[in-house]
Amino acid sequence: MATVKHVENVAQTQLDTNMAKTKPVKLGWKPEQIDKISHALNSVLANYSVHFQKLRNFHWNVTGSDFFDLHIEFEAQYKEAAEHIDEVAERIRVFGETPFGTMKEYLNESEIKESASSQMDSDLMVRELLSDYRVLLQYLSAVVQIASEQRDAGTENMVKGFIKKIEKHHWMLSSFLAK
């Protein structure tokens, strides 16, 4: 088994070496293409991470007659956000780039801002989340555009899945406010 593994490693090394001789690429993308994709993904990562913490904050601190509905809904949304965040960060790693990993980076790079308070009226919480989702959709659409231009189907498909889910959250939260 050790011999087989060695042969596989040699073959892979030769493949990488041959690829490196012809063009400085990672999975077929040039460095400038990877810069565009990973930068757009890191912007999504920063915005999504601030939004994620806001959902947790609201899950914990929501009060009032809507408590049970919103407490449960916010938890479902932050669990989904955590999965999307992980996928975005790992997609950046696929390209050999570094996803933002600190709260400082997230706060500096995010257009979505933290809530001014942890004690907000439940309707205001929902309005703030709706605003967050509109911002997130803009950044996700930008990723679709950039990924499409670079023929990066993996990133494009991943992000399109997020968009569909977020658009549904936007509809549901909007309907909640229409009560």
Ligand SMILES: [Fe+2]
């Ligand atoms: Fe909880």
